[in-house]
Amino acid sequence: MSYFPKTPRGAYLSATLRVVKAWQRAAVFCRKFMKACEPAHFRPMVHPRSVLVVILATVVLFGCGEQQIAKVPTSDQLMNARLGSLLWQISNPSKRHEIEGYASAVSVERGETISLFVNTGDPTYSMEIFRLGWYNGQGATRMLPPIRRVGRRQPIPTPDPNTGIVECNWTDPLALPTADPRTGEPWPSGVYLVKLSASPSGKQSYITFVVRDDHRHSDILFQTSVNTYQAYNFWGGHSLYTKPRSYRVSFNRPYRNGYGSGDFLFWEYSLARFLEREGYDVTYTTDVDTHAHGELLPWHKAFLAVGHDEYWSWDMRNNIAAARERGVNLGFFGANIGYWQIRFEPSAVTGQANRTIVCYKSSVTDPLANDPDPRKRQLTTTQFRKPPVNRPEDALIGVMYDKALARADIVVQQPSSWVFEDTGVDQGDHLSGLLGYEADRMFDHAPAGTERIGHSPYDGNDTTIYSDMTIYQWRTGSKVFAAGSMQWNWGLDESFVLKGRAFANATAQAATQNILINFGALPNRSGQAASAP
Secondary structure (H helix, E strand, O other), X not given: OOOOOOOOHHHXXXXXXXXXXXXXXXXXXXXXXXXXXXXXXXXXXXXXXXXXXXXXXXXXXXXXXXXXXXXOOOXXXXXXXXXXXXXXXXXXXXXXXXXXXXXXOOEEXXXXXXXXXXXXXXXXXXXXXXXXXXXXXXXXXXXXXXXXXXXXXOOOOOOOOOOOOOOOOOOOOEEEEOEOOOOOOEOOOEEEXXXXXXXXXXXXXXXXXXXXXXXXXXXXXEEEOHHHHHHOOOHHHOOOOOOOOOOEEEOOOXXXXXXXXXXXXXXXXXXXXXXXXXXXXXXXXXXHHHHHOHHHHHHXXXXXXXXXXXXXXXXXXXXXXXXXXXXXXXXXXXXXXXXXXXXEEOOOOXXXXXXXXXXXXXXXXXXXXXXOOHHHHOOOOOEOOOOOOOOOOHHHHOOEEEEEEEEEEEEEOOOOOHHHOOOOOOOOOXXXXXXXXXXXXXXXXXXXXXXXEEEEEEEOOOOEEEEEEEEEEOOOOOEEEEOOEOOHHXXXXXXXXXXXXXXXXXXXXXXXXXXXXXXXXXXXXXXXXXOOO
């Protein structure tokens, strides 16, 4: 029996939009109030967020002029209501291979089993499984009690002398079903961390994987950038960046970055926390899945490519472009996106598909570059914008990569854009610290009607160059947003602090809400509020 009334979708959208707009207008008032106080060097004792809570509570309690509509929470929102835990954080990181591991797949469907391989010299170790999210600010929830296992020293493979690939063939994995062991209920889609703790050394590291939900039409599909994690992964001494560098890299090895979590915690986690804090209907995937299962993208209102999403396959590009043709909204919350073309190959050890990334970064050394078959030549692993690929990134995204090592502010150019509606910004206002470290700009291939809404100067080796933030609407109605900066996501969550500096930015948060509203994704703060213990 349902306790939620059946009501027209339009009534729900209307009521929810009024609440969102009320929240945004209140946010503008609070920001202007704080700004007005600054010249007198006075800060009110009441935090602006407290004022927002009071205003929002008033809206909810006394109504918006019409009947309030309750939305049935999704399984992900119910999971977000679980009690959070700070136990997921590492306090004694492994830095010399004391304990490390990898998963048998970058992702699995809800309820499927994933294998976890671990290498340690300690006699025993424990595994704790966490789903990352908001969880009342705790950042994660533990899915199972600690699992204790006997330690095993695994062989470290020798790099292949021809390609540089380092691929593990470890044994004695833990086969982990992604379901509640008591009820059999599959775990919700999300990004999961396995915290490894060796005993008696106390050293700790992570394994990461994604749980997908291939059968649910969520509003938002959040893509993690595991291809790029692996391209920069120098575990075993070789990556696509080492000297000498590899031409192939394998997912069958631990990540060195993020103590085994890859780049998720650095570039992507803040957006995930924001989405779940606000109660958006979101499921998670990886760019390997965008390559292999692109037909699922049109099931969602919005597709988000998040963080440092530098390495794409030909099929990834095709599948994302096809989603745009189907009216799916695209959000590029990062920079340097879709820059290098890669190919996937099966594992030479296990035979499993898509476990090896091939990238020569050259139209000279890649053997496909001179293949007589044009369908094979187009798969050459060089930059997408260069021959023989000839698919510049900005033709899809609106901008494309220009420079690295940018450290500056995002500067608003078009405050009248719907992205900045009700944010209170003016032309020339700065969003402090949100530009970098790689930055994109407009070139000559952006779709007709592309609008530059941010134009941000930064130092480019003794000359001033600019990064751009853009929007456009495709002929199918699809809206496309490009942040043009990898650091935009840092502004979405108060928990991100780097070298003592916080980057949370109320304008970036309100603008992101506007983007998602225009993508057709509405927050469900009633679901978020339920996360309080």
